[in-house]
Amino acid sequence: MRPQKVNDESLMAGLLEVLRSKGYDGASLSELSMATGLKKASLYHRFPGGKKQIAESVMLEVRAWIKQEVLDVLKNKKMKPKDRLDTALGRIEEFYAWGEKSCILRALSMDCGMEQVGDLVQASMESWQKGFLKLGQDMGLSKKKAEKRALESLILIQGSLVVAKGSRSPQAFKYAIEKIKSIYL
Amino acid sequence: MRPQKVNDESLMAGLLEVLRSKGYDGASLSELSMATGLKKASLYHRFPGGKKQIAESVMLEVRAWIKQEVLDVLKNKKMKPKDRLDTALGRIEEFYAWGEKSCILRALSMDCGMEQVGDLVQASMESWQKGFLKLGQDMGLSKKKAEKRALESLILIQGSLVVAKGSRSPQAFKYAIEKIKSIYL
DNA sequence: GTCTATAGCTAGATAGAC
DNA sequence: GTCTATCTAGCTATAGAC
Numbered sequence: 017m018r019p020q021k022v023n024d025e026s027l028m029a030g031l032l033e034v035l036r037s038k039g040y041d042g043a044s045l046s047e048l049s050m051a052t053g054l055k056k057a058s059l060y061h062r063f064p065g066g067k068k069q070i071a072e073s074v075m076l077e078v079r080a081w082i083k084q085e086v087l088d089v090l091k092n093k094k095m096k097p098k099d100r101l102d103t104a105l106g107r108i109e110e111f112y113a114w115g116e117k118s119c120i121l122r123a124l125s126m127d128c129g130m131e132q133v134g135d136l137v138q139a140s141m142e143s144w145q146k147g148f149l150k151l152g153q154d155m156g157l158s159k160k161k162a163e164k165r166a167l168e169s170l171i172l173i174q175g176s177l178v179v180a181k182g183s184r185s186p187q188a189f190k191y192a193i194e195k196i197k198s199i200y201l
Numbered sequence: 202m203r204p205q206k207v208n209d210e211s212l213m214a215g216l217l218e219v220l221r222s223k224g225y226d227g228a229s230l231s232e233l234s235m236a237t238g239l240k241k242a243s244l245y246h247r248f249p250g251g252k253k254q255i256a257e258s259v260m261l262e263v264r265a266w267i268k269q270e271v272l273d274v275l276k277n278k279k280m281k282p283k284d285r286l287d288t289a290l291g292r293i294e295e296f297y298a299w300g301e302k303s304c305i306l307r308a309l310s311m312d313c314g315m316e317q318v319g320d321l322v323q324a325s326m327e328s329w330q331k332g333f334l335k336l337g338q339d340m341g342l343s344k345k346k347a348e349k350r351a352l353e354s355l356i357l358i359q360g361s362l363v364v365a366k367g368s369r370s371p372q373a374f375k376y377a378i379e380k381i382k383s384i385y386l
Numbered sequence: 387g388t389c390t391a392t393a394g395c396t397a398g399a400t401a402g403a404c
Numbered sequence: 405g406t407c408t409a410t411c412t413a414g415c416t417a418t419a420g421a422c
Contacts, residue, residue, distance in 0.1 A: 122367075
């Protein structure tokens with residue numbers, strides 16, 4: 017058993033960076049290899065299922081991240097709702113580098129014929145909305161109103177990241193964060 | 202001069218469909234060929250610059266479409282502001298098939314190393330926002346407020362289309378359309 | 387203007403040495 | 405576990421017949 021040249025955390029981080037920026041079809045194994053510091057054959061050793069498994073593994077991590085940093089934080093009854101929101105939004109700002117980075121959910125929801133990846137994107141979005149739903153309800157909103165604001169929060173983040181990328185300015189993302197804060201005032 | 206097998210309108214429509222759904226890297230010439238009914242070599246006859254020129258041409262059309270159906274409609278002083286908004290939103294709903302189709306701006310704002318395409322995406326987004334800015338100002342809003350709502354309209358559309366795709370339901374898009382109507386009430 | 391055929395390359399994936 | 409070398413399929417792009 018030779019030691020791993022690159023640990024799992026660093027490996028997954030490199031794969032995520034390429035996938036979120038280039039998407040599934042745009043992310044070549046050569047680029048994934050360069051970004052991680054592992055040669056192609058080594059990537060196949062870590063992910064015998066190849067590029068498909070790489071995308072699935074990254075999305076599994078992202079789904080877990082959203083559950084932990086968004087859903088679990090937003091429904092954490094030990095904190096005041098306002099503090100939960102600030103905490104979750106802080107993690108989100110960091111994850112998207114204050115609007116400089118694309119969203120992996122957006123990148124991997126393009127049509128690329130990967131059913132499993134699509135399922136994980138869907139689950140991640142549902143988890144996100146569930147978190148904001150709980151937050152809204154804990155703030156005293158009706159289920160219907162809380163659902164609407166949860167949907168709006170996801171739309172604002174996704175939309176602002178697309179606009180930030182397209183217009184080459186993170187301004188839209190900062191606007192979205194403030195807007196989300198304001199709808200939960 | 203042999204007659205064209207496929208006219209420009211139908212040709213561009215086929216190319217747009219593939220590009221908005223698969224993105225630049227995911228759209229292969231084989232698929233563009235199938236979608237348009239022209240063989241690969243014929244596509245090179247129409248677009249000597251190859252796939253790059255295809256993407257640029259599609260984006261040129263999209264930019265023109267947004268100028269005509271969004272910007273020009275929203276700033277048309279011959280109509281009442283409310284009617285301008287309803288007209289533009291109607292065109293937008295149709296263009297995105299009520300949330301069933303992806304946005305080409307989103308698809309082509311992924312990193313694919315095409316500077317010119319990125320410029321056209323940026324210009325299209327600016328044109329969109331300029332239209333909603335004029336609408337807001339004609340409704341009596343301050344420039345600052347009108348700019349914010351213009352940005353929000355673009356974010357809502359882009360975000361809702363990503364969410365609609367990812368959660369496999371056009372519900373988010375319908376929500377966004379209603380939301381835009383409500384912020385210009 | 388469209389086509390068939392094919393060049394030249396890079397993609398994803400595998401075999402086997404170390 | 406990582407690597408070099410290599411396979412095959414698919415890609416973008418071109419040549420030349422009709």
